[in-house]
Amino acid sequence: MTVQYFALFDTAIGICGIEWGPRGINGVQLPMGSREKTLARIRQRHGGVNDDSSGELVEASPPAAVQYAIDGIVELLSGQPNDLSDIALDLDGVPAFNRGVYDIARSIPPGKTVTYGDIARQLGGVELSRDVGQALGRNPCPIVVPCHRVLAAGNKPGGFSARGGVETKLKMLAIEGAAVNHTPSLFD
Known part of the structure:
Protein backbone atom coordinates (compact mmCIF):
# COMPACT_ATOMS: atom_id res chain seq x y z
CA MET A 1 0.00 0.00 0.00
CA SER A 78 0.71 37.31 -1.56
CA GLY A 79 2.02 39.15 -4.63
CA GLN A 80 5.72 38.26 -4.58
CA PRO A 81 7.00 37.19 -8.02
CA ASN A 82 7.95 33.58 -7.28
CA ASP A 83 7.68 31.46 -10.45
CA LEU A 84 7.76 28.11 -8.56
CA SER A 85 9.67 26.56 -11.48
CA ASP A 86 12.25 24.96 -9.18
CA ILE A 87 9.66 22.87 -7.33
CA ALA A 88 10.06 19.23 -8.28
CA LEU A 89 6.82 17.43 -9.13
CA ASP A 90 6.04 13.73 -9.33
CA LEU A 91 3.73 13.47 -12.33
CA ASP A 92 4.11 9.72 -12.74
CA GLY A 93 0.91 8.39 -14.20
CA VAL A 94 0.02 11.68 -15.93
CA PRO A 95 -0.28 11.24 -19.73
CA ALA A 96 2.72 12.41 -21.77
CA PHE A 97 0.68 15.02 -23.66
CA ASN A 98 -0.51 16.57 -20.40
CA ARG A 99 3.05 16.61 -19.01
CA GLY A 100 4.13 18.47 -22.17
CA VAL A 101 1.38 21.05 -21.62
CA TYR A 102 2.41 21.41 -17.96
CA ASP A 103 6.09 21.85 -18.88
CA ILE A 104 5.20 24.71 -21.20
CA ALA A 105 2.83 26.28 -18.65
CA ARG A 106 5.57 26.15 -15.99
CA SER A 107 7.75 28.34 -18.23
CA ILE A 108 5.23 31.23 -18.11
CA PRO A 109 6.55 33.83 -15.64
CA PRO A 110 4.29 35.45 -13.03
CA GLY A 111 2.40 38.40 -14.47
CA LYS A 112 2.56 37.02 -18.03
CA THR A 113 0.03 34.98 -19.95
CA VAL A 114 -0.19 32.84 -23.06
CA THR A 115 -3.21 31.38 -24.85
CA TYR A 116 -4.34 27.79 -25.24
CA GLY A 117 -3.49 28.24 -28.94
CA ASP A 118 0.07 29.39 -28.12
CA ILE A 119 0.70 26.17 -26.19
CA ALA A 120 -1.04 24.08 -28.86
CA ARG A 121 1.24 25.52 -31.56
CA GLN A 122 4.30 24.56 -29.50
CA LEU A 123 2.94 21.01 -29.27
CA GLY A 124 2.17 20.62 -32.97
CA GLY A 125 -0.72 22.79 -34.08
CA VAL A 126 -3.47 25.17 -33.06
CA GLU A 127 -6.00 22.35 -33.59
CA LEU A 128 -4.74 20.93 -30.27
CA SER A 129 -6.12 23.95 -28.35
CA ARG A 130 -9.08 22.01 -26.94
CA ASP A 131 -6.75 19.18 -25.84
CA VAL A 132 -4.55 21.77 -24.12
CA GLY A 133 -7.59 23.14 -22.28
CA GLN A 134 -8.62 19.64 -21.20
CA ALA A 135 -5.10 18.87 -19.95
CA LEU A 136 -5.07 22.10 -17.94
CA GLY A 137 -8.50 21.25 -16.52
CA ARG A 138 -6.98 18.02 -15.17
CA ASN A 139 -3.89 19.76 -13.75
CA PRO A 140 -3.10 18.00 -10.44
CA CYS A 141 -0.82 20.83 -9.24
CA PRO A 142 -2.47 24.20 -9.96
CA ILE A 143 -0.38 27.26 -9.08
CA VAL A 144 2.86 25.22 -9.36
CA VAL A 145 1.71 24.36 -12.89
CA PRO A 146 0.24 27.84 -13.47
CA CYS A 147 -2.81 26.98 -15.55
CA HIS A 148 -4.32 30.31 -14.45
CA ARG A 149 -1.78 32.02 -16.76
CA VAL A 150 -3.28 30.35 -19.85
CA LEU A 151 -6.03 32.35 -21.53
CA ALA A 152 -8.50 31.88 -24.36
CA ALA A 153 -8.14 33.59 -27.74
CA GLY A 154 -8.09 37.38 -27.56
CA ASN A 155 -6.57 37.22 -24.06
CA LYS A 156 -9.99 36.47 -22.58
CA PRO A 157 -9.99 34.47 -19.35
CA GLY A 158 -11.50 31.27 -20.71
CA GLY A 159 -12.38 28.65 -18.12
CA PHE A 160 -10.97 27.67 -14.76
CA SER A 161 -11.91 24.51 -12.90
CA ALA A 162 -11.00 25.69 -9.38
CA ARG A 163 -13.67 26.83 -6.92
CA GLY A 164 -14.81 30.28 -7.94
CA GLY A 165 -14.09 29.57 -11.60
CA VAL A 166 -13.04 32.51 -13.73
CA GLU A 167 -13.25 34.93 -10.79
CA THR A 168 -10.59 32.92 -8.93
CA LYS A 169 -8.44 32.89 -12.08
CA LEU A 170 -8.81 36.67 -12.46
CA LYS A 171 -7.99 37.20 -8.78
CA MET A 172 -4.80 35.13 -9.11
CA LEU A 173 -3.79 36.99 -12.27
CA ALA A 174 -4.47 40.35 -10.58
CA ILE A 175 -2.23 39.36 -7.65
CA GLU A 176 0.51 38.71 -10.22
CA GLY A 177 -0.15 41.96 -12.11
CA ALA A 178 -1.22 40.29 -15.39
CA ALA A 179 -3.42 42.15 -17.89
CA VAL A 180 -6.51 40.24 -19.00
CA ASN A 181 -9.18 41.29 -21.51
CA HIS A 182 -12.28 40.64 -19.41
CA THR A 183 -15.49 42.37 -20.25
CA PRO A 184 -18.22 40.68 -18.21
CA SER A 185 -21.19 39.52 -20.22
CA LEU A 186 -24.70 38.62 -19.13
CA PHE A 187 -23.49 35.03 -18.77
CA ASP A 188 -20.45 35.66 -16.48
Missing part, protein backbone atom coordinates in the same frame (compact mmCIF):
# COMPACT_ATOMS: atom_id res chain seq x y z
CA THR A 2 1.35 3.40 -0.99
CA VAL A 3 1.13 6.16 1.59
CA GLN A 4 0.11 9.59 0.31
CA TYR A 5 0.70 12.55 2.63
CA PHE A 6 -0.94 15.96 2.69
CA ALA A 7 -0.84 19.23 4.58
CA LEU A 8 -3.14 22.25 4.62
CA PHE A 9 -1.78 25.80 4.77
CA ASP A 10 -3.03 29.39 4.77
CA THR A 11 -2.56 31.73 1.81
CA ALA A 12 -3.84 35.19 0.87
CA ILE A 13 -6.71 33.56 -1.08
CA GLY A 14 -7.65 30.92 1.50
CA ILE A 15 -6.60 27.50 2.79
CA CYS A 16 -4.73 25.44 0.22
CA GLY A 17 -3.53 21.86 0.37
CA ILE A 18 -0.48 20.02 -0.90
CA GLU A 19 0.02 16.28 -1.41
CA TRP A 20 3.18 14.24 -1.69
CA GLY A 21 4.36 10.68 -1.84
CA PRO A 22 7.65 8.83 -1.89
CA ARG A 23 8.72 10.49 -5.17
CA GLY A 24 7.66 14.06 -4.41
CA ILE A 25 4.80 16.54 -4.72
CA ASN A 26 1.93 15.18 -6.78
CA GLY A 27 -1.02 17.38 -5.91
CA VAL A 28 -1.94 20.95 -4.96
CA GLN A 29 -5.43 21.96 -3.94
CA LEU A 30 -6.62 25.55 -4.28
CA PRO A 31 -9.05 26.86 -1.62
CA MET A 32 -12.53 25.38 -1.53
CA GLY A 33 -14.05 27.95 0.84
CA SER A 34 -13.17 26.33 4.17
CA ARG A 35 -10.62 23.99 5.71
CA GLU A 36 -13.21 21.20 5.78
CA LYS A 37 -14.15 21.62 2.10
CA THR A 38 -10.50 21.76 1.02
CA LEU A 39 -9.77 18.60 3.01
CA ALA A 40 -12.85 16.89 1.55
CA ARG A 41 -11.67 17.71 -1.99
CA ILE A 42 -8.22 16.26 -1.29
CA ARG A 43 -9.82 13.07 0.03
CA GLN A 44 -12.19 12.91 -2.93
CA ARG A 45 -9.38 13.33 -5.45
CA HIS A 46 -7.29 10.77 -3.62
CA GLY A 47 -9.86 8.08 -4.19
CA GLY A 48 -12.83 8.67 -1.99
CA VAL A 49 -14.04 5.86 0.21
CA ASN A 50 -11.65 2.95 0.80
CA ASP A 51 -10.34 2.61 -2.74
CA ASP A 52 -7.54 0.05 -2.29
CA SER A 53 -5.73 1.34 -5.37
CA SER A 54 -5.19 4.73 -3.78
CA GLY A 55 -3.35 3.63 -0.65
CA GLU A 56 -3.49 5.47 2.64
CA LEU A 57 -3.94 9.26 2.96
CA VAL A 58 -2.24 10.79 6.01
CA GLU A 59 -2.02 14.41 7.20
CA ALA A 60 1.62 15.08 8.12
CA SER A 61 4.18 17.79 8.77
CA PRO A 62 5.76 18.64 5.44
CA PRO A 63 9.38 17.61 4.87
CA ALA A 64 11.83 20.35 3.81
CA ALA A 65 11.18 20.10 0.04
CA VAL A 66 7.42 20.27 0.55
CA GLN A 67 7.72 23.16 3.02
CA TYR A 68 9.85 24.96 0.43
CA ALA A 69 6.99 24.54 -2.08
CA ILE A 70 4.42 25.75 0.46
CA ASP A 71 6.53 28.84 1.22
CA GLY A 72 6.80 29.59 -2.51
CA ILE A 73 3.06 29.22 -3.06
CA VAL A 74 2.32 31.51 -0.09
CA GLU A 75 4.77 34.09 -1.47
CA LEU A 76 3.28 34.00 -4.96
CA LEU A 77 -0.29 34.31 -3.69
Whole structure:
Protein backbone atom coordinates (compact mmCIF):
# COMPACT_ATOMS: atom_id res chain seq x y z
CA MET A 1 0.00 0.00 0.00
CA THR A 2 1.35 3.40 -0.99
CA VAL A 3 1.13 6.16 1.59
CA GLN A 4 0.11 9.59 0.31
CA TYR A 5 0.70 12.55 2.63
CA PHE A 6 -0.94 15.96 2.69
CA ALA A 7 -0.84 19.23 4.58
CA LEU A 8 -3.14 22.25 4.62
CA PHE A 9 -1.78 25.80 4.77
CA ASP A 10 -3.03 29.39 4.77
CA THR A 11 -2.56 31.73 1.81
CA ALA A 12 -3.84 35.19 0.87
CA ILE A 13 -6.71 33.56 -1.08
CA GLY A 14 -7.65 30.92 1.50
CA ILE A 15 -6.60 27.50 2.79
CA CYS A 16 -4.73 25.44 0.22
CA GLY A 17 -3.53 21.86 0.37
CA ILE A 18 -0.48 20.02 -0.90
CA GLU A 19 0.02 16.28 -1.41
CA TRP A 20 3.18 14.24 -1.69
CA GLY A 21 4.36 10.68 -1.84
CA PRO A 22 7.65 8.83 -1.89
CA ARG A 23 8.72 10.49 -5.17
CA GLY A 24 7.66 14.06 -4.41
CA ILE A 25 4.80 16.54 -4.72
CA ASN A 26 1.93 15.18 -6.78
CA GLY A 27 -1.02 17.38 -5.91
CA VAL A 28 -1.94 20.95 -4.96
CA GLN A 29 -5.43 21.96 -3.94
CA LEU A 30 -6.62 25.55 -4.28
CA PRO A 31 -9.05 26.86 -1.62
CA MET A 32 -12.53 25.38 -1.53
CA GLY A 33 -14.05 27.95 0.84
CA SER A 34 -13.17 26.33 4.17
CA ARG A 35 -10.62 23.99 5.71
CA GLU A 36 -13.21 21.20 5.78
CA LYS A 37 -14.15 21.62 2.10
CA THR A 38 -10.50 21.76 1.02
CA LEU A 39 -9.77 18.60 3.01
CA ALA A 40 -12.85 16.89 1.55
CA ARG A 41 -11.67 17.71 -1.99
CA ILE A 42 -8.22 16.26 -1.29
CA ARG A 43 -9.82 13.07 0.03
CA GLN A 44 -12.19 12.91 -2.93
CA ARG A 45 -9.38 13.33 -5.45
CA HIS A 46 -7.29 10.77 -3.62
CA GLY A 47 -9.86 8.08 -4.19
CA GLY A 48 -12.83 8.67 -1.99
CA VAL A 49 -14.04 5.86 0.21
CA ASN A 50 -11.65 2.95 0.80
CA ASP A 51 -10.34 2.61 -2.74
CA ASP A 52 -7.54 0.05 -2.29
CA SER A 53 -5.73 1.34 -5.37
CA SER A 54 -5.19 4.73 -3.78
CA GLY A 55 -3.35 3.63 -0.65
CA GLU A 56 -3.49 5.47 2.64
CA LEU A 57 -3.94 9.26 2.96
CA VAL A 58 -2.24 10.79 6.01
CA GLU A 59 -2.02 14.41 7.20
CA ALA A 60 1.62 15.08 8.12
CA SER A 61 4.18 17.79 8.77
CA PRO A 62 5.76 18.64 5.44
CA PRO A 63 9.38 17.61 4.87
CA ALA A 64 11.83 20.35 3.81
CA ALA A 65 11.18 20.10 0.04
CA VAL A 66 7.42 20.27 0.55
CA GLN A 67 7.72 23.16 3.02
CA TYR A 68 9.85 24.96 0.43
CA ALA A 69 6.99 24.54 -2.08
CA ILE A 70 4.42 25.75 0.46
CA ASP A 71 6.53 28.84 1.22
CA GLY A 72 6.80 29.59 -2.51
CA ILE A 73 3.06 29.22 -3.06
CA VAL A 74 2.32 31.51 -0.09
CA GLU A 75 4.77 34.09 -1.47
CA LEU A 76 3.28 34.00 -4.96
CA LEU A 77 -0.29 34.31 -3.69
CA SER A 78 0.71 37.31 -1.56
CA GLY A 79 2.02 39.15 -4.63
CA GLN A 80 5.72 38.26 -4.58
CA PRO A 81 7.00 37.19 -8.02
CA ASN A 82 7.95 33.58 -7.28
CA ASP A 83 7.68 31.46 -10.45
CA LEU A 84 7.76 28.11 -8.56
CA SER A 85 9.67 26.56 -11.48
CA ASP A 86 12.25 24.96 -9.18
CA ILE A 87 9.66 22.87 -7.33
CA ALA A 88 10.06 19.23 -8.28
CA LEU A 89 6.82 17.43 -9.13
CA ASP A 90 6.04 13.73 -9.33
CA LEU A 91 3.73 13.47 -12.33
CA ASP A 92 4.11 9.72 -12.74
CA GLY A 93 0.91 8.39 -14.20
CA VAL A 94 0.02 11.68 -15.93
CA PRO A 95 -0.28 11.24 -19.73
CA ALA A 96 2.72 12.41 -21.77
CA PHE A 97 0.68 15.02 -23.66
CA ASN A 98 -0.51 16.57 -20.40
CA ARG A 99 3.05 16.61 -19.01
CA GLY A 100 4.13 18.47 -22.17
CA VAL A 101 1.38 21.05 -21.62
CA TYR A 102 2.41 21.41 -17.96
CA ASP A 103 6.09 21.85 -18.88
CA ILE A 104 5.20 24.71 -21.20
CA ALA A 105 2.83 26.28 -18.65
CA ARG A 106 5.57 26.15 -15.99
CA SER A 107 7.75 28.34 -18.23
CA ILE A 108 5.23 31.23 -18.11
CA PRO A 109 6.55 33.83 -15.64
CA PRO A 110 4.29 35.45 -13.03
CA GLY A 111 2.40 38.40 -14.47
CA LYS A 112 2.56 37.02 -18.03
CA THR A 113 0.03 34.98 -19.95
CA VAL A 114 -0.19 32.84 -23.06
CA THR A 115 -3.21 31.38 -24.85
CA TYR A 116 -4.34 27.79 -25.24
CA GLY A 117 -3.49 28.24 -28.94
CA ASP A 118 0.07 29.39 -28.12
CA ILE A 119 0.70 26.17 -26.19
CA ALA A 120 -1.04 24.08 -28.86
CA ARG A 121 1.24 25.52 -31.56
CA GLN A 122 4.30 24.56 -29.50
CA LEU A 123 2.94 21.01 -29.27
CA GLY A 124 2.17 20.62 -32.97
CA GLY A 125 -0.72 22.79 -34.08
CA VAL A 126 -3.47 25.17 -33.06
CA GLU A 127 -6.00 22.35 -33.59
CA LEU A 128 -4.74 20.93 -30.27
CA SER A 129 -6.12 23.95 -28.35
CA ARG A 130 -9.08 22.01 -26.94
CA ASP A 131 -6.75 19.18 -25.84
CA VAL A 132 -4.55 21.77 -24.12
CA GLY A 133 -7.59 23.14 -22.28
CA GLN A 134 -8.62 19.64 -21.20
CA ALA A 135 -5.10 18.87 -19.95
CA LEU A 136 -5.07 22.10 -17.94
CA GLY A 137 -8.50 21.25 -16.52
CA ARG A 138 -6.98 18.02 -15.17
CA ASN A 139 -3.89 19.76 -13.75
CA PRO A 140 -3.10 18.00 -10.44
CA CYS A 141 -0.82 20.83 -9.24
CA PRO A 142 -2.47 24.20 -9.96
CA ILE A 143 -0.38 27.26 -9.08
CA VAL A 144 2.86 25.22 -9.36
CA VAL A 145 1.71 24.36 -12.89
CA PRO A 146 0.24 27.84 -13.47
CA CYS A 147 -2.81 26.98 -15.55
CA HIS A 148 -4.32 30.31 -14.45
CA ARG A 149 -1.78 32.02 -16.76
CA VAL A 150 -3.28 30.35 -19.85
CA LEU A 151 -6.03 32.35 -21.53
CA ALA A 152 -8.50 31.88 -24.36
CA ALA A 153 -8.14 33.59 -27.74
CA GLY A 154 -8.09 37.38 -27.56
CA ASN A 155 -6.57 37.22 -24.06
CA LYS A 156 -9.99 36.47 -22.58
CA PRO A 157 -9.99 34.47 -19.35
CA GLY A 158 -11.50 31.27 -20.71
CA GLY A 159 -12.38 28.65 -18.12
CA PHE A 160 -10.97 27.67 -14.76
CA SER A 161 -11.91 24.51 -12.90
CA ALA A 162 -11.00 25.69 -9.38
CA ARG A 163 -13.67 26.83 -6.92
CA GLY A 164 -14.81 30.28 -7.94
CA GLY A 165 -14.09 29.57 -11.60
CA VAL A 166 -13.04 32.51 -13.73
CA GLU A 167 -13.25 34.93 -10.79
CA THR A 168 -10.59 32.92 -8.93
CA LYS A 169 -8.44 32.89 -12.08
CA LEU A 170 -8.81 36.67 -12.46
CA LYS A 171 -7.99 37.20 -8.78
CA MET A 172 -4.80 35.13 -9.11
CA LEU A 173 -3.79 36.99 -12.27
CA ALA A 174 -4.47 40.35 -10.58
CA ILE A 175 -2.23 39.36 -7.65
CA GLU A 176 0.51 38.71 -10.22
CA GLY A 177 -0.15 41.96 -12.11
CA ALA A 178 -1.22 40.29 -15.39
CA ALA A 179 -3.42 42.15 -17.89
CA VAL A 180 -6.51 40.24 -19.00
CA ASN A 181 -9.18 41.29 -21.51
CA HIS A 182 -12.28 40.64 -19.41
CA THR A 183 -15.49 42.37 -20.25
CA PRO A 184 -18.22 40.68 -18.21
CA SER A 185 -21.19 39.52 -20.22
CA LEU A 186 -24.70 38.62 -19.13
CA PHE A 187 -23.49 35.03 -18.77
CA ASP A 188 -20.45 35.66 -16.48
